[in-house]
Amino acid sequence: MSDYDLYYWSVPFRGQFVRAVLAYAGKTWTEGGDAAISDLMGGPVGKMPVPFMGPPLLVDKKAGFAIAEMPAIVLYLGETLDLLPGTAALRAMTMKVVNDANDVIDDITLDGGREMWTDKSWQGFVPRLEKWMSLWEETGARHGLKTDSGFLLGGGQPGIADVVTATLWSTMGDRFGRIEAILREAAPMTAALTRRIADLPPLKALAAKARQDYGDAYCGGQIEASLRRVLHA
16 A cells, blocks of 8 residues: 555646655655546535645545645655754755745746746746746855755755755756756756756656656646747747
8 A cells, every 4th residue: 555645637747846755755655646636626625635726635644644735745744754954944944945946836837827928928037037046056055065066955965955956947847958958057056956866766767757657748738838839849
């Protein structure tokens, strides 16, 4: 029996952060599938594992506990799997990185497809994307990150901040080469960290499975189609 049930759509996007933390921790999970998610969302709130508007949703089978919202799920996994740093300051910084990543994918999809990308709007967005990348670069620099060594928040081994960083930029960059090129230019240490962490065996296997399961899909729908148009991807 798997350790967790995970409910997320058949794309990487927001759910990939949860998958990555689970994979990094060596945990197993079963995915409910799109139909099960739709049934839960369309059903009465009183029958939901936890009240939620949309996935990801995670059920810890052993604990009998369910939680939704990506940052909350990552916090729960970090606490229960002993993956968070030892100081309050670094735990807070870890959650800042998680929430920043969540904000970046909201930005890159224009709040989940509220509008569609045009060439003009994308060109106007590039400086903001570069600023987002610079936040990672400066955070790493303040904690001793180098192009060929170190971790985002320091320490002697990867933490949740590193797993989330690698998942954010490698999932996006592998599907949109122009974004990866911007990252390498705007934040070279972050780009190098991303590749080092993404090449860890559990995360490399997860990325391969995502390719097998979802193909080139990133977030899906019309917003992904508009993103591909402006990026020629």
